[in-house]
Amino acid sequence: MKIYDNYNRPVTSLRISITTKCNLNCFYCHKDGIVPSSQEMTADEIEKACKVASRLGITKIRLSGGEPLLRDDIITIIEKISTIGFKDISLTTNGTLLEEYSSRLKEAGLNRVNVSLDTLDSNTYKFITGKNHLEKVKAGIKAAVKAGLYPIKVNMVMMKNINSHEIWDMFKFCHQQGAILQLIELLTTEQCPGNGFEKYHYNLAEIEKKLSKIADKVKTRKFMQDRRKYYINGGEIEIVRPMDNTRFCENCTRMRITPDGKLKPCLLRNDNLIDMKKALQEDNLEKLRRLFIKAIKNRYPYYQKNKKGNP
Ligand SMILES: Nc1nc2c(ncn2[C@@H]2O[C@H](COP(=O)(O)OP(=O)(O)OP(=O)(O)O)[C@@H](O)[C@H]2O)c(=O)[nH]1
Ligand SMILES: C[S@@+](CC[C@H](N)C(=O)[O-])C[C@H]1O[C@@H](n2cnc3c(N)ncnc32)[C@H](O)[C@@H]1O
Numbered sequence: 001m002k003i004y005d006n007y008n009r010p011v012t013s014l015r016i017s018i019t020t021k022c023n024l025n026c027f028y029c030h031k032d033g034i035v036p037s038s039q040e041m042t043a044d045e046i047e048k049a050c051k052v053a054s055r056l057g058i059t060k061i062r063l064s065g066g067e068p069l070l071r072d073d074i075i076t077i078i079e080k081i082s083t084i085g086f087k088d089i090s091l092t093t094n095g096t097l098l099e100e101y102s103s104r105l106k107e108a109g110l111n112r113v114n115v116s117l118d119t120l121d122s123n124t125y126k127f128i129t130g131k132n133h134l135e136k137v138k139a140g141i142k143a144a145v146k147a148g149l150y151p152i153k154v155n156m157v158m159m160k161n162i163n164s165h166e167i168w169d170m171f172k173f174c175h176q177q178g179a180i181l182q183l184i185e186l187l188t189t190e191q192c193p194g195n196g197f198e199k200y201h202y203n204l205a206e207i208e209k210k211l212s213k214i215a216d217k218v219k220t221r222k223f224m225q226d227r228r229k230y231y232i233n234g235g236e237i238e239i240v241r242p243m244d245n246t247r248f249c250e251n252c253t254r255m256r257i258t259p260d261g262k263l264k265p266c267l268l269r270n271d272n273l274i275d276m277k278k279a280l281q282e283d284n285l286e287k288l289r290r291l292f293i294k295a296i297k298n299r300y301p302y303y304q305k306n307k308k309g310n311p
């Protein structure tokens, strides 16, 4: 069974932000569009939400944050989710703790990781993140490959005059590791005003044009925001271009959950959240199911053609 929103978009994937804490301080960070809160769902509550999601036809789970590997119970969380029967369980991480965690994550049932790394230059890394952890992250990526997490994506947020000249070095690095390079357009949201968007935003259209000329093969991820993947000399580059992109939103299949247990229909909005904390605490799966359906009915493509204004 698949569940559809009012715009005929199937909801097949769930992105759970499990903490707002982080050990880096990337200047551009949108924090997954989440309002900071010190409350965090317990591992059992996360499991309950995932069970309900699975019964509603959601097949993919992604854990994010903040930095998800800062949760002491991250292995327990993954063990619990992995018994439910999802097709894909993945995690987005800054990679600083990946060397330490990779094999345990794999054993617990995690399928894959996306690792954020914008640069191979240590000064640039420090400028972006405020910390000196570049070598740790590189070691983390290697450990993830060795542990058999697959496929691994390296997330590179593209920024004018910061790292845009590093694409091909990053592509080479990723290819050597057997990882996919994901080039991400810098976003701004109401959660991160003044995050350098005006100064550093880099338009990925030119790169896409170039990639489509040199690629051996191009694939479109129809059920993943219609993103393009370019295959070049045995390596792979995926492009994430969400800003003002109506096609991206038309093909959005994702529901989100905030660390404090609110269903969040869209990354860019915080005015239509559905709080399920009480239902999670009450262990009321039927009530949770109804809240999920209500949140799915609250989903609107953020960027729309002929936009009249979202309800
Ligand atoms: N606007 C918008 N941006 C998104 C959405 N999902 C992911 N992104 C952006 O895409 C980037 C990569 O996200 P990841 O956490 O690595 O996950 P992903 O690439 O979306 O997921 P997979 O394709 O399953 O690997 C992040 O910078 C997000 O901000 C979305 O639904 N809307
Ligand atoms: C918010 S982070 C959370 C997970 C983890 N801390 C990490 O950095 O991978 C999720 C992803 O969003 C990306 N991201 C953060 N702020 C962004 C922005 N303003 N525009 C585009 N991507 C952004 C990060 O690079 C990362 O790949």
Ligand code: SF4
Pocket (backbone or CB within 6 Å): 022, 023, 024, 025, 026, 029, 030, 031, 065, 066, 067, 094, 116
């Ligand atoms: S590591 Fe992730 S959550 Fe932390 S500041 Fe950087 S992008 Fe944001």
Ligand code: SF4
Pocket (backbone or CB within 6 Å): 225, 242, 248, 249, 252, 253, 254, 265, 266, 267, 268, 300, 301, 302, 303
């Ligand atoms: S509707 Fe658009 S902006 Fe909102 S989460 Fe989906 S793809 Fe992102």
